[in-house]
Amino acid sequence: MALLIWILQNFWSLLVLSFATLVGLRIAYRFRKYGATRAELSHILRRSPFYLVVLIFCFFAAAPFMIMFLHSFKVDGDLYRRPQPFIYRQDPTLEHLESLFTNTAYLDFIRNSVVVGVAVVIITLILALPAAYALARLTGRWGERAGILMFLVYLVPPTLLFIPMFRIVVMLGLKDSPLALIVVYPSFTVPFSMWLLQGFFKAVPPELEEAALVDGYNRVEAFLRVVLPLSLPGIISTIVFTFTLTLHEFIYALVFITNTSRRTLSVGVPTELILGDVYFWQPLLAAALIIAIPVGFAYNLFLDSLVQGFTMGAVKG
Amino acid sequence: MASASDVLNPRRYFMDDRRFVGVMFLAPALLYILLLVGLPFLLAIAFGFSDVTVGNTELNFIGFDNFVAVWENDIFRQVFGNTVMFTLVSQVFILIFANILAIIFTQEFTGKWFARFIFILPWATPVSLAAIGWLWMFDTKYSPIDYLLLQTGFLGPKGILSNSRNLYWLANPVLSQISVIFVQVWRMTPLATVILMAGLSSIPTDILDQAEVDGSRFMRTLLQIKLPLILPIMVIALLFSMITMFGDMTVVYVLTRGGPVDYTRIIGLYSFQIGIEGGNLAQGAAMALFAFPLLLALALLMLRTASRAEVR
Numbered sequence: 001m002a003l004l005i006w007i008l009q010n011f012w013s014l015l016v017l018s019f020a021t022l023v024g025l026r027i028a029y030r031f032r033k034y035g036a037t038r039a040e041l042s043h044i045l046r047r048s049p050f051y052l053v054v055l056i057f058c059f060f061a062a063a064p065f066m067i068m069f070l071h072s073f074k075v076d077g078d079l080y081r082r083p084q085p086f087i088y089r090q091d092p093t094l095e096h097l098e099s100l101f102t103n104t105a106y107l108d109f110i111r112n113s114v115v116v117g118v119a120v121v122i123i124t125l126i127l128a129l130p131a132a133y134a135l136a137r138l139t140g141r142w143g144e145r146a147g148i149l150m151f152l153v154y155l156v157p158p159t160l161l162f163i164p165m166f167r168i169v170v171m172l173g174l175k176d177s178p179l180a181l182i183v184v185y186p187s188f189t190v191p192f193s194m195w196l197l198q199g200f201f202k203a204v205p206p207e208l209e210e211a212a213l214v215d216g217y218n219r220v221e222a223f224l225r226v227v228l229p230l231s232l233p234g235i236i237s238t239i240v241f242t243f244t245l246t247l248h249e250f251i252y253a254l255v256f257i258t259n260t261s262r263r264t265l266s267v268g269v270p271t272e273l274i275l276g277d278v279y280f281w282q283p284l285l286a287a288a289l290i291i292a293i294p295v296g297f298a299y300n301l302f303l304d305s306l307v308q309g310f311t312m313g314a315v316k317g
Numbered sequence: 318m319a320s321a322s323d324v325l326n327p328r329r330y331f332m333d334d335r336r337f338v339g340v341m342f343l344a345p346a347l348l349y350i351l352l353l354v355g356l357p358f359l360l361a362i363a364f365g366f367s368d369v370t371v372g373n374t375e376l377n378f379i380g381f382d383n384f385v386a387v388w389e390n391d392i393f394r395q396v397f398g399n400t401v402m403f404t405l406v407s408q409v410f411i412l413i414f415a416n417i418l419a420i421i422f423t424q425e426f427t428g429k430w431f432a433r434f435i436f437i438l439p440w441a442t443p444v445s446l447a448a449i450g451w452l453w454m455f456d457t458k459y460s461p462i463d464y465l466l467l468q469t470g471f472l473g474p475k476g477i478l479s480n481s482r483n484l485y486w487l488a489n490p491v492l493s494q495i496s497v498i499f500v501q502v503w504r505m506t507p508l509a510t511v512i513l514m515a516g517l518s519s520i521p522t523d524i525l526d527q528a529e530v531d532g533s534r535f536m537r538t539l540l541q542i543k544l545p546l547i548l549p550i551m552v553i554a555l556l557f558s559m560i561t562m563f564g565d566m567t568v569v570y571v572l573t574r575g576g577p578v579d580y581t582r583i584i585g586l587y588s589f590q591i592g593i594e595g596g597n598l599a600q601g602a603a604m605a606l607f608a609f610p611l612l613l614a615l616a617l618l619m620l621r622t623a624s625r626a627e628v629r
Contacts, residue, residue, distance in 0.1 A: 026427055047426075054421060054428075057414075058435045060503065064450030065438055067461055071453070085461040131346035138339030146347055148620060153354045155616045157564020159585035160605045163592045164360035167369075187353040190346055219338045248443045250567040251585070255593055266443045270571050281453060288446035292438060299441040300434045303511065310515040 001094070008073055008092045011066075065292060072096065072286035079281060096282035100273075106287055108261045109268035116178050116264055117246045120185040124242050128190050129235070132197035133223055137206070147198070154191035158251045161187075166255050180256040181264070185249065189242045196241070199312030200234025201227060237305035240298050247295065265291060364602035371596035383603035392579055393587065393604060400583040400608070403494070404562050407501045411558055412551070414506045419513035420539065440507035448571035451500045455486035455572070462486070487573050490580040497581050500568050505561070509554045516550030517543060549622050556619035560612060584608050 007014060027044060034040050071079060073092035078084075100106050135147045165184060174180040204227050212222040228235070253267040260272050269287045273280055365383055367376040387393050422433060439447060454462055463483045466472045472479055486492045520543060528538050566585035569575060575582030575590070584604060592601015 022428070050421070050426070053417070054426070054432050057418060057421075058432055061436045061439050061507075064447065064454055065442075067454060068450050080459065085459065085464050127346040127349055130342035134339045134342035138335050139343060143339060143343065146343060150347070150350060151620070152616055153350050155560050155612065155619075156354055156358065157560065157585070157612065159564045159566060159588060160361060160609060160612075161354065161357045163588070163598050163602045163605065164357040164364060166593060167360065167364075167598065168357065184353065187350060190350055194346065219335070244441070250443075250445050250570070251589070254570075255589070266445045266567075270445045270449055284449055285453060288442070288449045291446055292442035295443070296434060296438045296441040299437050300430070303433070303437065307511060307515045307518060310512065311519045 004073070005092050008070065009088045011070055012086065065289060068285040068289040068292075072282050072289065074282060096280075097286050100283040100286055104273055104283065105261050105263070105268060106273075106283075109263055109265045109272075112178055112262060112268075113247055113265040116181045116185070117243045119178075119182045120189055120246045121239050121242050123182070123186050124189045124193050125235075125239070127186065128193035128197055128238075129228070130223070131190075132194045133201050133227060135194065136198045136201035137209075138219070147194070150191045150194060154188060154195075158188075158249075162251050162255050165252065169256050174256070176257055176259045176262050178257075178262065178264075181246075181249075181253060184252055184256070185246050188249075189245050192245060193238050193242055196238050196306070196309040197231070197234065199309040200231045200238075203234075203308075203312050204230050233305060234309060237302040237309065240302050241306060244295055244298065247291070361602045361606060364599050365606050367599050369599045371593075371598060383599050384607075387600060387603050387607065392582070393607075395579050396582045396584055396587045397607065399494075399579070399581065400563065400585075403498055403501065403583060404559055407498045407505065407562065408555055408559055410498075410502045411506050411509050412555055414502070415509035415513050415554065416544075416551075418506065418510040419517055420543075422510065423514055423517045436510075437507050439504045440511075442504075444504060444565070444567040445571050447504055448500060448568050451496070451503075452487075452572055455496050457483060457485050457488060460484070460486065488577050490577055493573055493577055493581050497569055497572060500572065501562060504568075505558045508561075509558050512554035512557065513547060513551060516547035516554075520546050552622045553619055556615050556622070560615055560619075563608060563612060563615075 030040060030044070067085070070086070073094065073096070074088065075090050075093050075095075078088065078090040135143050139146070169175055169180045169184075172180075174183070208226055208230070209222045212226045213219070217225065247264075248266060250266050253264045254271075257263050257267065260268070263272060269284065269291075273284050273287060363376060366378055366380060368379050368382075369376055418436065422429070422436075426432075454460060460483065463472060463486075466478065466484070467476075467482055471477050472484065473482055474480060478484065484492060486496050524542065524546075525538065528542055533542070564585060566583060566589060569581050569583055569586050570589075573581045575586050584607065588601040588604040591604065592598050595601075
């Protein structure tokens, strides 16, 4: 806690200092490795515009997140009465963070999002795993056409479908039920996962399956026992991205669920943490940041695998 | 080895048949999707030609009345114009930034992992939550951006931009449009970058090696080899983010709800406000359908580019 206060109070100087230290260490490292020669110096100078561009982009990308972090811990008086947005004039407080978890439905939102996300991931895997394998290996031309059809379907935006979907959901009595989202979300997660998985399946050498077939496995067994285990990293990254797709979805969640405690994160936070015209800014910003950071980590961890899936899916196999 | 009895075993035979297994594997997903998207899509068209509301469940066919009414609605025309304008303008910026970033991130440099983590955050964060951050950045009274401008003399009594202490980002017609476009560019650039990175990394290394052997410099390799080779993928990235943006209303819902007046209202949001909040399902559906021909054209264009890229 003391550490947090110290970080918050010295946020900007810490940021600049740590960055300068890292740059300094890096230059010192290069000097030790290659010698502090004129050539080395000019190499560093030539590289610096590149790093400057990276720095500028990073600053724009991170700006709202830095402000979210900085402002989540301000007491009202510090945030509103004498606006000095970048430093702390009064001591930071955890009260808003506490009230986010105790006085609001935030935990409900998290729970609902997890329930919907997990259920959608399971449905998506059941449907998309075999379908993607069929597209990658089993079907010829007509499978390709089916794949294109799926892709076109993926491009039909929710804004076109939410009104009739709403009617259907109401008719089925699913309004305000997470089941509505669980049933509807696969309409975009399945095409997306199929596209991605197809790429990973194509990367498995066909000889391995043929060997399994010769050994007496049938097609289905070969798929289950040879192809699936070999594509496990791809399947895990598909799970991660499917889950985050459900986390991102906004329109269906807004239209189908109107009961506060049933809402999911993407809709609950921006609609329920605001009372009329009163914005509870610190909890709001904290609520957004708490979700943003882990998802950001997950994306970064699986990005290479996503790029690989995209690329393999595009290469004709 | 498969023995004679295996061949005669019908179960074994079907399980080995490529076509049979292929159909069985593909059918569930295909049926689920077609049912889940096809049915509402047909219903959307039916709604467009009817007088259905939230209270009245009967579908009475009323011809093109909805479409005529929607098109004669001055607000809708502006909304349609806004949607097209936002999409096109933001694509220009997204494409420029995504190209620069894709080239940066396909190179090795110190601190790459961290830089990539930061730059992916806008895309990884759920849109509605990221928009909250910007809602605060653009706040009428406490905007940190305004504060910076005030300190640097752009705002305030002798300010260059305005005499007041605030710019009122989301209350000013032009600034609100700029804000919305800015946030869209901010959050969509990483996606376009990732698609372009996939394209750049799929360029065969022997081509690049050959270029290096032939003495091609960085800029020349970039302009004459890399960019032409990823052009089809660039078109795909462009169309993909256009379609995504066209069908999205989250950013404007959180930032402005379409205001001030109608300056940031877009089709998705307006059809939500008329169809769900206003209860006029039929007109809401008709509005959404107006965007469909455009979307279909974009999608087909994208597929053509993609298949051409494969043939080469």
